[in-house]
Amino acid sequence: xxxxxxxxxxxxxxxxxxxxxxxxxxxxxxxxxxxxxxxxxxxxxxxxxxxxxxxxxxxxxxxxxxxxxxxxxxxxxxxxxxxxxxxxxxxxxxxxxxxxxxxxxxxxxxxxxxxxx
Amino acid sequence: xxxxxxxxxxxxxxxxxxxxxxxxxxxxxxxxxxxxxxxxxxxxxxxxxxxxxxxxxxxxxxxxxxxxxxxxxxxxxxxxxxxxxxxxxxxxxxxxxxxxxxxxxxxxxxxx
Numbered sequence: 001x002x003x004x005x006x007x008x009x010x011x012x013x014x015x016x017x018x019x020x021x022x023x024x025x026x027x028x029x030x031x032x033x034x035x036x037x038x039x040x041x042x043x044x045x046x047x048x049x050x051x052x053x054x055x056x057x058x059x060x061x062x063x064x065x066x067x068x069x070x071x072x073x074x075x076x077x078x079x080x081x082x083x084x085x086x087x088x089x090x091x092x093x094x095x096x097x098x099x100x101x102x103x104x105x106x107x108x109x110x111x112x113x114x115x116x117x
Numbered sequence: 118x119x120x121x122x123x124x125x126x127x128x129x130x131x132x133x134x135x136x137x138x139x140x141x142x143x144x145x146x147x148x149x150x151x152x153x154x155x156x157x158x159x160x161x162x163x164x165x166x167x168x169x170x171x172x173x174x175x176x177x178x179x180x181x182x183x184x185x186x187x188x189x190x191x192x193x194x195x196x197x198x199x200x201x202x203x204x205x206x207x208x209x210x211x212x213x214x215x216x217x218x219x220x221x222x223x224x225x226x227x228x229x
Contacts, residue, residue, distance in 0.1 A: 033216065042221035043161075043206065056216050091161065095210075095217075103149035103168040103210060106217055108161040 002026065004109035006092050012115045013082055021077040021112045025094030032075050033095070033106065034067060038088045046090075049075060082116045089113050119144045123207050123220035130197055130227050138192040138223045140181075140207035148209040150174075150183050150190040151217075155204040164192075164205070197227045 005024040013019050025032050034046040045059040049069045060066070064082075069075040079086055093106040124139035142148065152164040152174070165174035170185035179194045190207060207220040 031216075035219075043219040045216065045218070048216040093161075093217075103166070105151055105163040105166055105210075106153075106161075106208075107163075108153075110160045 004092055004094050004107050006090075006109035006112050008112060009110065010113045010115075012117060015084060015116055016081055018078065018080045019082055019114065021079075021090050021092075021114070023075045023077070023092030023094075023109060025073060025075070025092070026107055027073075029094035029096055029107070030072065031095040031104075032069060033093045034075070034077050035091045035093065036088045037091055037111070043091070046077070079114075082114075084116045087114055087116045119148070119209060119211050119218040121207050121209055121218050121220040123205075123223050125221075125223070127224040127226060130225070132199055132227055132229050133196045134227075136192070136194040136197045136201075136225070138205055138207075138225070140190045140192065140220060142188050142190065142207075142209050142218075144188075144209055144211045146211040148211040150181070151208045151210070152179070152181055152190070152192050153206040153208060153219075155206070155222075157203065161206065197225070199227045199229055201225060202227045 007022045032049040036044040047067045048056045051072045064080045067077045089111040091111045093108045095106045096104040121142045149168045151166045153161050154164045155161045165176040167174040167183035173182045181192045204222045204224050206222045210217045
Protein backbone atom coordinates (compact mmCIF):
# COMPACT_ATOMS: atom_id res chain seq x y z
CA UNK A 1 0.00 0.00 0.00
CA UNK A 2 0.92 3.64 -0.19
CA UNK A 3 3.38 5.00 2.31
CA UNK A 4 3.67 8.45 3.83
CA UNK A 5 3.76 11.04 1.08
CA UNK A 6 5.33 14.47 1.47
CA UNK A 7 5.26 17.37 -0.94
CA UNK A 8 7.08 19.14 -2.31
CA UNK A 9 10.21 17.00 -2.20
CA UNK A 10 12.35 20.09 -2.61
CA UNK A 11 11.57 23.75 -1.94
CA UNK A 12 13.81 26.73 -2.49
CA UNK A 13 12.49 30.01 -1.15
CA UNK A 14 13.73 33.49 -0.48
CA UNK A 15 14.25 34.72 3.04
CA UNK A 16 11.09 36.32 4.38
CA UNK A 17 8.66 34.29 2.29
CA UNK A 18 6.10 31.88 3.73
CA UNK A 19 6.16 28.16 2.87
CA UNK A 20 3.71 25.31 3.30
CA UNK A 21 4.81 21.69 3.56
CA UNK A 22 2.29 18.91 3.13
CA UNK A 23 2.10 15.41 4.56
CA UNK A 24 -0.27 12.62 3.57
CA UNK A 25 -0.05 9.87 6.19
CA UNK A 26 -0.82 6.21 5.73
CA UNK A 27 -4.57 5.71 5.73
CA UNK A 28 -5.88 4.85 9.17
CA UNK A 29 -2.84 6.09 11.05
CA UNK A 30 -4.05 8.24 13.92
CA UNK A 31 -0.70 9.64 15.02
CA UNK A 32 1.28 12.08 12.89
CA UNK A 33 4.63 13.64 13.66
CA UNK A 34 6.79 16.39 12.19
CA UNK A 35 10.54 16.30 12.69
CA UNK A 36 13.36 18.43 11.34
CA UNK A 37 16.75 17.08 10.34
CA UNK A 38 19.57 19.48 9.66
CA UNK A 39 22.68 18.38 7.78
CA UNK A 40 24.68 15.97 9.90
CA UNK A 41 22.31 16.35 12.83
CA UNK A 42 19.76 14.13 14.53
CA UNK A 43 16.01 14.38 14.49
CA UNK A 44 14.51 17.46 16.07
CA UNK A 45 10.92 16.93 17.19
CA UNK A 46 8.53 19.67 16.11
CA UNK A 47 4.93 18.64 16.75
CA UNK A 48 2.78 15.57 17.29
CA UNK A 49 -0.87 15.04 16.35
CA UNK A 50 -3.26 12.45 17.68
CA UNK A 51 -6.20 12.69 15.32
CA UNK A 52 -6.71 16.41 14.68
CA UNK A 53 -5.43 17.45 18.08
CA UNK A 54 -1.86 18.43 18.86
CA UNK A 55 -1.15 17.36 22.44
CA UNK A 56 2.50 18.30 22.10
CA UNK A 57 3.66 21.43 20.27
CA UNK A 58 6.71 21.83 22.44
CA UNK A 59 9.19 21.40 19.61
CA UNK A 60 8.05 24.25 17.39
CA UNK A 61 11.10 26.58 17.29
CA UNK A 62 9.19 29.87 17.23
CA UNK A 63 5.78 31.38 16.57
CA UNK A 64 6.68 31.51 12.87
CA UNK A 65 6.02 27.77 12.80
CA UNK A 66 2.52 26.33 12.87
CA UNK A 67 0.86 23.08 11.84
CA UNK A 68 -2.61 21.78 11.39
CA UNK A 69 -4.24 18.49 10.60
CA UNK A 70 -7.69 18.10 9.14
CA UNK A 71 -10.00 15.12 8.93
CA UNK A 72 -7.52 13.07 10.89
CA UNK A 73 -5.47 12.79 7.74
CA UNK A 74 -3.49 15.42 5.82
CA UNK A 75 -1.24 17.76 7.75
CA UNK A 76 0.32 21.05 6.73
CA UNK A 77 3.38 22.61 8.34
CA UNK A 78 3.60 26.34 7.70
CA UNK A 79 6.69 28.45 8.20
CA UNK A 80 6.14 32.19 8.03
CA UNK A 81 8.83 34.76 7.21
CA UNK A 82 11.42 32.06 6.56
CA UNK A 83 14.98 32.53 7.77
CA UNK A 84 18.16 30.88 6.55
CA UNK A 85 18.40 28.82 9.73
CA UNK A 86 15.10 27.16 8.74
CA UNK A 87 16.94 25.32 5.96
CA UNK A 88 16.70 21.61 6.71
CA UNK A 89 14.90 18.41 5.73
CA UNK A 90 11.42 18.32 7.22
CA UNK A 91 10.24 14.79 7.90
CA UNK A 92 6.72 13.59 8.47
CA UNK A 93 5.87 10.25 10.04
CA UNK A 94 2.65 8.47 10.86
CA UNK A 95 1.78 5.63 13.16
CA UNK A 96 -1.05 3.57 14.50
CA UNK A 97 0.28 4.57 17.90
CA UNK A 98 -2.13 5.89 20.44
CA UNK A 99 -2.89 5.43 24.11
CA UNK A 100 -3.35 1.68 23.59
CA UNK A 101 -1.03 1.13 20.64
CA UNK A 102 2.13 2.87 21.78
CA UNK A 103 4.33 0.04 20.48
CA UNK A 104 3.48 0.70 16.85
CA UNK A 105 6.50 1.99 14.87
CA UNK A 106 6.68 5.21 12.89
CA UNK A 107 6.52 5.19 9.11
CA UNK A 108 8.46 8.06 7.60
CA UNK A 109 8.04 9.98 4.39
CA UNK A 110 11.03 10.91 2.26
CA UNK A 111 10.98 14.46 3.54
CA UNK A 112 10.89 17.95 2.10
CA UNK A 113 14.28 19.57 1.64
CA UNK A 114 13.83 23.27 2.36
CA UNK A 115 16.48 25.75 1.30
CA UNK A 116 16.11 29.39 2.29
CA UNK A 117 18.29 31.72 0.26
CA UNK B 118 10.54 13.96 30.37
CA UNK B 119 11.62 11.12 28.12
CA UNK B 120 15.11 11.04 26.62
CA UNK B 121 17.34 8.76 24.57
CA UNK B 122 21.13 8.86 24.68
CA UNK B 123 23.13 7.21 21.95
CA UNK B 124 26.80 6.46 21.64
CA UNK B 125 28.45 9.32 19.83
CA UNK B 126 29.73 8.73 16.35
CA UNK B 127 30.95 8.48 13.81
CA UNK B 128 31.87 4.81 14.01
CA UNK B 129 34.21 3.33 11.40
CA UNK B 130 34.72 -0.43 11.15
CA UNK B 131 36.27 -2.88 8.77
CA UNK B 132 34.06 -5.42 7.06
CA UNK B 133 33.26 -8.47 9.23
CA UNK B 134 33.99 -6.59 12.46
CA UNK B 135 31.66 -6.77 15.46
CA UNK B 136 29.36 -3.79 15.98
CA UNK B 137 27.90 -2.34 19.16
CA UNK B 138 26.05 0.96 19.27
CA UNK B 139 25.04 1.87 22.81
CA UNK B 140 21.64 3.31 23.65
CA UNK B 141 20.21 4.21 27.05
CA UNK B 142 16.90 5.82 27.86
CA UNK B 143 14.79 7.50 30.50
CA UNK B 144 11.04 7.28 30.35
CA UNK B 145 8.14 8.28 32.57
CA UNK B 146 6.03 5.32 31.53
CA UNK B 147 6.74 1.82 30.27
CA UNK B 148 8.12 2.34 26.78
CA UNK B 149 8.55 0.34 23.62
CA UNK B 150 12.03 0.62 22.12
CA UNK B 151 13.08 0.90 18.50
CA UNK B 152 16.08 1.11 16.22
CA UNK B 153 15.62 2.98 12.95
CA UNK B 154 18.11 3.12 10.08
CA UNK B 155 18.69 5.74 7.41
CA UNK B 156 20.73 4.50 4.45
CA UNK B 157 22.48 7.12 2.29
CA UNK B 158 19.95 8.98 0.18
CA UNK B 159 16.99 7.11 1.65
CA UNK B 160 14.32 7.76 4.23
CA UNK B 161 14.23 6.52 7.80
CA UNK B 162 12.93 3.00 8.23
CA UNK B 163 12.33 0.67 11.14
CA UNK B 164 15.14 -1.81 11.74
CA UNK B 165 13.86 -3.64 14.82
CA UNK B 166 11.81 -3.17 17.96
CA UNK B 167 11.13 -4.63 21.41
CA UNK B 168 8.02 -3.97 23.44
CA UNK B 169 8.76 -5.37 26.91
CA UNK B 170 11.62 -6.19 29.24
CA UNK B 171 13.99 -8.97 28.08
CA UNK B 172 12.49 -8.97 24.58
CA UNK B 173 15.06 -9.26 21.79
CA UNK B 174 14.39 -7.52 18.52
CA UNK B 175 16.23 -8.80 15.46
CA UNK B 176 16.42 -8.07 11.74
CA UNK B 177 19.06 -8.30 8.98
CA UNK B 178 21.56 -9.82 11.44
CA UNK B 179 21.14 -6.95 13.91
CA UNK B 180 19.93 -7.60 17.46
CA UNK B 181 19.00 -5.51 20.48
CA UNK B 182 17.72 -6.64 23.88
CA UNK B 183 15.39 -4.54 26.05
CA UNK B 184 17.17 -4.30 29.42
CA UNK B 185 14.90 -2.65 31.96
CA UNK B 186 17.39 -2.98 34.83
CA UNK B 187 20.01 -0.95 32.95
CA UNK B 188 17.51 1.07 30.85
CA UNK B 189 19.44 0.10 27.75
CA UNK B 190 18.78 -1.15 24.20
CA UNK B 191 22.19 -1.62 22.63
CA UNK B 192 22.38 -2.52 18.94
CA UNK B 193 24.73 -5.36 17.94
CA UNK B 194 25.77 -7.19 14.82
CA UNK B 195 28.32 -9.95 14.69
CA UNK B 196 29.79 -9.24 11.27
CA UNK B 197 29.12 -5.94 9.53
CA UNK B 198 29.08 -5.42 5.78
CA UNK B 199 29.78 -2.39 3.65
CA UNK B 200 26.05 -2.23 2.92
CA UNK B 201 25.38 -1.60 6.63
CA UNK B 202 26.89 1.87 6.33
CA UNK B 203 24.10 4.18 7.47
CA UNK B 204 22.87 6.39 10.30
CA UNK B 205 21.25 4.47 13.15
CA UNK B 206 18.69 6.04 15.50
CA UNK B 207 17.52 4.63 18.81
CA UNK B 208 14.00 5.68 19.82
CA UNK B 209 11.28 5.04 22.37
CA UNK B 210 7.53 5.33 22.39
CA UNK B 211 5.95 5.92 25.76
CA UNK B 212 2.32 5.57 26.86
CA UNK B 213 2.59 8.60 29.12
CA UNK B 214 4.26 10.91 26.62
CA UNK B 215 2.32 9.72 23.56
CA UNK B 216 5.04 10.75 21.14
CA UNK B 217 8.23 9.02 19.99
CA UNK B 218 11.57 10.32 21.25
CA UNK B 219 14.75 9.83 19.21
CA UNK B 220 18.44 9.79 20.00
CA UNK B 221 20.83 11.96 18.00
CA UNK B 222 21.81 9.15 15.62
CA UNK B 223 25.11 7.32 15.12
CA UNK B 224 26.79 7.28 11.73
CA UNK B 225 28.35 3.94 10.84
CA UNK B 226 30.86 3.55 8.02
CA UNK B 227 32.05 0.08 7.08
CA UNK B 228 35.19 -0.14 4.95
CA UNK B 229 36.05 -3.12 2.74
